[in-house]
Amino acid sequence: MKKIYAFAGALLLSGIGFAQSPFKVNQHQFTAYDKYTPGAISVKPSRTVVNNDRTTYYTENFDGGLNGWIGTIQTGSAGFGLTSTGHQNSASNSFQIPALATSTPTNWVLLDSDGDGTSYTAAEQATFNSPKIDLSATTGDFVALQFDQFFAEWDMVFQTGTNGSQSSDHCYIAVSVDSTNWTEIEINDGVDREARPNPEFITWDITDAIAGNLSTVWFRFRWEGAWNYGWQFDNVKVSSIPEKDLEVVDIWRPMSNTSGGGLYMYSQVPFLHVDTVIFGAIVRNVGHVTQTNVDVDFELNTPGGPMGGTSGLAISSMAPTPNVDTILFGTTYVPDAVGTYTTKFKVVSTEGDDFSDNDSIVDAYYEVTDYTYATDYPVGAELGCDVWPLSGNNQAWYGNVFIFKVDDIISGIDCKIANNSSNVGEEVVAEIFSFDGVNGIWVSEWSNTSNVYVLGASDIGNWITIPVPGGFVATQAQESYLVTVSQYANTTDPVFAKQGDAKLSRVQGYGFSNTSGDYGGQAFFDRISPMVRARVNAAEVSIEENEIVESFSVYPNPANDQINIAMTLDNAPNTVINVLDITGKVIKRVDLGLVNGDKTMSISLDNVTTGVYFIEMINDNGRMVKKFTKK
Numbered sequence: 207m208k209k210i211y212a213f214a215g216a217l218l219l220s221g222i223g224f225a226q227s228p229f230k231v232n233q234h235q236f237t238a239y240d241k242y243t244p245g246a247i248s249v250k251p252s253r254t255v256v257n258n259d260r261t262t263y264y265t266e267n268f269d270g271g272l273n274g275w276i277g278t279i280q281t282g283s284a285g286f287g288l289t290s291t292g293h294q295n296s297a298s299n300s301f302q303i304p305a306l307a308t309s310t311p312t313n314w315v316l317l318d319s320d321g322d323g324t325s326y327t328a329a330e331q332a333t334f335n336s337p338k339i340d341l342s343a344t345t346g347d348f349v350a351l352q353f354d355q356f357f358a359e360w361d362m363v364f365q366t367g368t369n370g371s372q373s374s375d376h377c378y379i380a381v382s383v384d385s386t387n388w389t390e391i392e393i394n395d396g397v398d399r400e401a402r403p404n405p406e407f408i409t410w411d412i413t414d415a416i417a418g419n420l421s422t423v424w425f426r427f428r429w430e431g432a433w434n435y436g437w438q439f440d441n442v443k444v445s446s447i448p449e450k451d452l453e454v455v456d457i458w459r460p461m462s463n464t465s466g467g468g469l470y471m472y473s474q475v476p477f478l479h480v481d482t483v484i485f486g487a488i489v490r491n492v493g494h495v496t497q498t499n500v501d502v503d504f505e506l507n508t509p510g511g512p513m514g515g516t517s518g519l520a521i522s523s524m525a526p527t528p529n530v531d532t533i534l535f536g537t538t539y540v541p542d543a544v545g546t547y548t549t550k551f552k553v554v555s556t557e558g559d560d561f562s563d564n565d566s567i568v569d570a571y572y573e574v575t576d577y578t579y580a581t582d583y584p585v586g587a588e589l590g591c592d593v594w595p596l597s598g599n600n601q602a603w604y605g606n607v608f609i610f611k612v613d614d615i616i617s618g619i620d621c622k623i624a625n626n627s628s629n630v631g632e633e634v635v636a637e638i639f640s641f642d643g644v645n646g647i648w649v650s651e652w653s654n655t656s657n658v659y660v661l662g663a664s665d666i667g668n669w670i671t672i673p674v675p676g677g678f679v680a681t682q683a684q685e686s687y688l689v690t691v692s693q694y695a696n697t698t699d700p701v702f703a704k705q706g707d708a709k710l711s712r713v714q715g716y717g718f719s720n721t722s723g724d725y726g727g728q729a730f731f732d733r734i735s736p737m738v739r740a741r742v743n744a745a746e747v748s749i750e751e752n753e754i755v756e757s758f759s760v761y762p763n764p765a766n767d768q769i770n771i772a773m774t775l776d777n778a779p780n781t782v783i784n785v786l787d788i789t790g791k792v793i794k795r796v797d798l799g800l801v802n803g804d805k806t807m808s809i810s811l812d813n814v815t816t817g818v819y820f821i822e823m824i825n826d827n828g829r830m831v832k833k834f835t836k837k
Contacts, residue, residue, distance in 0.1 A: 212424060212558075213734075222665070234616075236518050242737070245763070255528070258448065258534075259508065260445050260446045261347070261445065261446045262337055262443050262444070262445045262446075263341055263343055263344050263443075263444045263446070264442075264443055264444040264447065265350065265441070265442070265443040265444075266325025266336075266441075266442045266443070267310040267312075267314075267440060267441050267442075268288060268310075268312075268313045268314055268315060268440060269312035270286070270479045271308055271313070271418045272288065272291050272554065273337070273338065274336070274337030274576075275315075275334060275335065275336050276334070276335050277315075277332065277333070277334045277335075278332065278334075278335070279331070279332050280331035280332060280333065281328070281329050281331035281332075282328045282329060282330035282331065282332075282432075283328070284317055284318060284319050284320075284321065284330045284332060284334045284372070284431070285317065286315055286316070286317050286332055286333075286334035286427065286429070287315070287316060287317075288313045288314070288315060288316075289305075289313065289314060289315070289316040289318075289438070290311070290312060290313055290314075290439065291302075291305060292304065292306060292316065293305065293316065293358075293435065293436050293438070294321040298726075301511075302426055303358050303435050303436065303461060304356070305438070306354065306355070306356040306404065306405060306438040306439070306440060307356070307404050307405045308354055308405060308441065309354075309441065310321045310440060310441060311441075312821075313439065314438060314439065314440035315334060315427075315438065315439050315831075316436060316437070316438045317332060317334075317429050317436055317437045317438075318430075318436045319375065319431050319432075319433060319434040319435060319436045319437075320433050320434065320435060320436070321436070322809055323813070326377065327502050328432070329430075329431075329432050330429065330430065330431045330432055331427045331429070331430055332428070334426065334427040334537065335385075335424060335425070335426050336424050336425040336426070336442075337424075338385070338422055338423070338424060339423045339424065339425070339444070340420075340421045340423075340441055341416065341420045341421070341423050341444060342420045344420055344446070345420060345655070345671070347413075347446040348411065348413045348444060348446065348447050348448070348449055348493075348494040349412060349414050349416075349444055349445065349446055349447065350409045350410055350411050350412060350413075350414055350444070350446075350492075351379065351381065351409070351410045351425060351442070351443075351444055352407065352408065352409045352441075352442075352443050352444070352445055352551030353407075353408055353439050353440065353442045353443070354405040354406065354407055354408075354439060354440050355394075355405065355406050355408055355437065355438065355439040355440075356403075356405055356406065356437075356438045356439075357377060357406075357436075357437050357438070358418075358434075358435035358436060359394070359434055359435060359557075360376060366373075366375040366517075370679070370707070371825075374435040375429070375430060375431030376392055376395075376429070376430040376431070377392065377393050377427075377428075377429060377437055377536040378390050378391065378392050378393070378426075378427070378428040378429075378430075379391060379393060379408075379410060379425070379427055379428075380419070380425070380426040380427075381412045381416060381423065381424070381425055381426075381428070382423070382424045382426070383415075383416055383418075383419035383422050383423060384419075384422065385422075385424045385721065386758075388426060389412075389415040390426075390428070391410065393408065393589060395516065396438075398519055399511065403707075405440075405490070405669075409447070409492055411447060411492075411494055411526050412444075413494055420557050425442070427439070432513075436660065438773050438823065447492065447493060447494060448493050448559075448560035448561045449494045449495055449560055450491030450493045450494075450495060450497065450555075450557050450558060450560045451492045451559060451560060451561045451564070452489060452490075452491055452493070452497060452500065452524075452553045452554075452555060452559050452565050453489060453490055453491075453492045453564040454487050454488070454489050454490070454552070454553050454564065454565060454566055454567040455487075455488045455489060455490055455567075456487070456488040456567070457486065457487055457549070457551065457567055457569040462783065466626055466666045467676040469711040470581070470607065470609065471708055472572075472579065472580065472581055472608075473571050473572060473573065473580050473581055473582060473706060474572075474573045474574075474575045474578045474579060474580035474707075474739070475541075475573075475574055475575065476481055476574075476575055476576065476577055476579055476614075476742045477544055477574055477575070477576065477764060477835075477837075478577065478611065478612055478614060478742075478764070478816070478817075478818070478835050478837070479609070479610055479611040479612065479614070480540065480541045480574055480611070481540070481581070481611055482539070482540050483539055483541065483547075483572070486551075487502055487504075487551035487553070487567060489502065489551075489553040489659045490526060490527050491524045491526050492526070492527070492564075493526060493559075493560065493561075494526060494694075495526070495557070496510045496522075496524065496525045497500070497523075497524045497555040497557055498523055498555060498556055498558040499521070499522060499555055500521040500524045500553065500554070500555045501521070501553070501554050501555070502551055502552070502553050502554070503551070503552045503554060503710060504549060504550065504551050504552075505549065505550045506539060506547065506549045507547070507548045507549075508539075508541065508542075508543070508547050509543040509544065509547075510542065510543055511544070520568075528715040532816055533664050541574045541697075542577060544574050545573065545574060545576065546570065546572070546573045546729065547572045547574070548568065548569065548570045548572075549564060549569045549572075550566060550567070550568045550569075551564050551567055551569075552565055552566040553566070562726050562804055571584070571585065571706070573581035576828075577617075577741055578739055578741065578742070579608045579689075579739060579740040579741075579742045579743050580606075580707050580737075580739040580740075581606045581706065581708040581735040582704065582706045582708065582735040582736070582737040582738075582739070583705065583706035584705060584706070584715075585705070585706055585736075586706065586707065586708070586734070587705070588622075588624075588703055588704070588737075589624075589700075589703065589704050589705065589734060590624035590626065590699065590700025590701075590702070590703060590704070591604045591701070591702045591703065591704050591736050592700060594800065599745050600694055602693075603637070603690040603691070603692045604690060604691055604692065604702045604704075604736040604738060605688060605689050605690030605691060605736055605738040606688075606689060606708070606735065606736065606738055606739075606740075607687070607688050607725075608686070608687050608689060608740050608742075609684070609685070609686050609687075610681045610682065610683060610684070610685055610687065610742075611681070611683060611684070611761070612683045612816055612817050612818075613681065613682055613683050613787065613788050613817045613818060614680075614681050614742055614788075614817070614818045615678035615679060615680055615681060615742070615824070615833070616638055616674060616678060616679045616681060616687065616740050616741065616742060617673065617674055617678045617680060617741045617742070618671050618672060618673040618674055618741035619636045619671070619672045619674075619689055619691065619738065619739070619740065619741065620669055620670070620671050620672075620738070620739040620741060621634075621636075621670060621672070621691045621702060621736075621737060621738045622668070622669050622702065622703040622705075622737035622738075623661060623665050623666055623667060623668060623669075623670060623701065623702065623703065624666075624667070624700045624701055624702055625666060625667035625703075626699035626700060626701070627663070627666055628697070628699045629661055629666065629697060629699060629701050630661055630662065630665075630666060630694050631660065631661060631662050632660070632661045632694075632695065632697060632701055633658040633659070633660055633661075633692055633693060633694045633695070634658060634659040634660075634661060634670070634672070634692070634693055634701070635653065635654060635655055635658055635659075635691065635692045635693065635694060636653060636654050636672040636690070636691050636692075636746070637650055637652065637653035637654075637655075637690050637692070638650070638652045638653070638674075638679050638687060638688070638689055638690070639651060639687065639688040639690070640681075640682075640685060640686070640687055640688075641685065641686040641687070641688070645816050648688055648824070651679050651687070652679045652733060653670060654672055654675070657675070658694070659672050661701075667724055671739075671741070672691070677828070680775065680788055687740070688741075689738060689740045690738065691736075691738055697771055702737065702738070702740055703736075703737045704734045704735055704736045704737055705735065705737060707734060708734070709737035721818070731791070737832045750808060757772070757773060757774040758771075758772075758773045758774075758832065759771070759772050759773075759832070760821045760832045760834050763834045763835065764834070764835040764836065764837045765811060765834055765835070765836055765837065766811070766837055767786075767810070767811055767812070768808045768809060768810050768811055769808070769809050769811060769821065770804065770806065770807070770808050770832055771808070771809065771821060772804075772805075772806045773801065773804070773805050773823065774803065774804050774805075774833055775801045775802065775803070775805070775825070775827075776802065776803075777800070777802045778800070778801045778802070778825040778826065778827050779799070779800045779825060779826050780797040780799065780800075780824075780825050780826050781797075781799065781800070781801045781823065781824070781825040782795065782796070782797055782798065782823070782824045783795070783796040783798060783807070783809070783821065783823055784796075784821070784822040784823075784824070785809060785814075785819055785820070785821060785822075786818055786819060786820040786822055786831075787817070787820075788817065788818050788819070793814070793819075794809055796809065801825070811836055814836050815836070816833075816836050816837060817833070817835070817836055818833065818834075818835050818836075819833070819834055819836060820832065820833050820834070821834060822829075
């Protein structure tokens with residue numbers, strides 16, 4: 207059963223609007239409810255399950271072979287078998303399915319649904335059965351079947367093949383005490399092409415199903431499908447579980463009232479583009495008994511001080527679950543200052559919790575910045591963006607989608623270079639796209655193809671900045687911009703780095719075309735964000751024409767009611783101060799005449815709307831421009 211609870215208070219989920227998706231076709235056209243309902247997202251890849259007070263009674267990692275497990279194909283050509291490499295990928299595959307990220311990588315089990323290229327024309331049925339297992343030592347314990355998995359699906363909707371076959375899949379796990387009658391449940395339901403986390407820890411309470419027959423237990427993994435991607439799993443075990451155990455599984459922190467409809471989880475947001483943020487948590491009952499009056503407490507620490515509370519609505523009954531029965535708690539907050547915002551969520555119930563190590567989670571990776579827009583954050587290993595098989599001749603792009611709340615500029619792109627010395631001398635291309643919602647395509651706004659960035663030895667493993675020549679790319683309010691990097695040639699090792707589970711917003715790989723709007727690619731199967739950031743509100747943009755060498759500054763930045771200007775000029779006649787909007791139009795002008803020495807002044811910003819502006823100083827000695835923002 208799937209449950210989602212929208213708690214009272216400042217929750218705005220019901221008011222979220224969803225504009226046309228900036229991704230190809232309809233893979234990403236789902237609501238926040240669809241994406242974060244139970245069974246769609248259940249664990250973070252970087253979150254580990256702590257079992258330091260539990261007993262393991264049976265374990266199989268398949269590194270020594272099948273050890274009595276038997277794979278059988280009932281229909282079609284796809285079946286379960288051992289692998290040490292993962293899914294069968296050819297160099298021409300548009301979508302590369304990664305191997306299971308298992309801690310015991312010698313062997314694991316794989317059903318490669320489309321591996322032989324023929325199963326599109328026929329339905330598939332296959333099972334993978336354990337030998338008889340003696341669990342009599344578990345007497346008196348509550349126990350669960352547990353394993354690690356990675357599951358990638360072609361599409362959650364039916365696809366009709368050339369002969370009328372339908373592409374859908376179902377993954378089942380089952381337990382029996384006589385090898386004939388089975389207690390079976392379905393997992394991985396409703397994933398769609400985003401795939402499950404890699405790896406994902408699954409736990410299913412089997413205590414009642416095997417009661418009275420502990421010495422004769424069998425397990426079964428079962429697949430039904432037709433030309434899907436596949437199912438990989440490893441480290442099957444039976445372990446004790448507490449009687450009462452509530453677990454916080456994941457955090458939920460997208461921006462809400464934007465054209466992205468709350469689909470994007472940013473780690474850094476420039477102050478001018480901060481929108482209502484939905485802070486939330488997903489929890490589940492992984493103990494043996496049903497819990498009553500389940501609630502979620504939260505603590506939010508802001509640069510201005512702490513705030514906290516509870517969901518305000520207790521769930522009267524929450525049953526145990528294998529992996530899909532969750533609660534979503536959401537609350538909203540509008541950040542009002544630059545700095546880091548840290549949130550802690552804790553799940554509680556009237557019965558208490560026998561195992562407290564997993565009943566809370568802390569999200570310390572949301573920061574309001576002056577000028578950086580980012581999705582990556584330092585949780586999990588820093589990895590290289592997988593070399594895309596179609597990456598020759600500038601075909602593969604790695605980057606992120608950013609939504610601009612007000613008119614602004616992008617002055618440059620920051621990206622982290624992977625730590626591979628083989629890439630010294632590689633040419634890095636940067637490009638910024640805007641989304642044309644009328645025609646459903648991405649349109650190139652700027653690229654450095656005429657002046658590519660060549661990687662030096664000092665760039666390897668470090669951040670680089672690629673400035674936008676001429677100062678900036680102008681952006682419009684409530685529009686989506688795709689900020690990307692690429693490389694010209696096929697490479698042996700990844701060029702760009704990735705880190706942090708960004709859920710949706712990254713784009714990684716694919717043979718893009720500016721006229722086709724064909725973007726998305728590996729983002730379906732790899733939720734880790736490319737470390738590609740937009741420089742949105744940099745300290746200044748300088749446009750020189752015989753640039754003035756004397757001192758010239760504007761403050762505060764951002765400004766509220768007025769902007770202050772300080773200058774030190776050496777006999778500068780015909781000095782003029784202009785306030786320019788993002789298009790270059792003069793909206794205010796002050797004639798100062800001759801300025802010699804120090805001078806300060808203030809310009810009122812009454813009737814000036816929120817956005818990005820420029821202070822231009824011109825005199826007979828030259829011209830200088832400073833950028834500022836009006837809050």
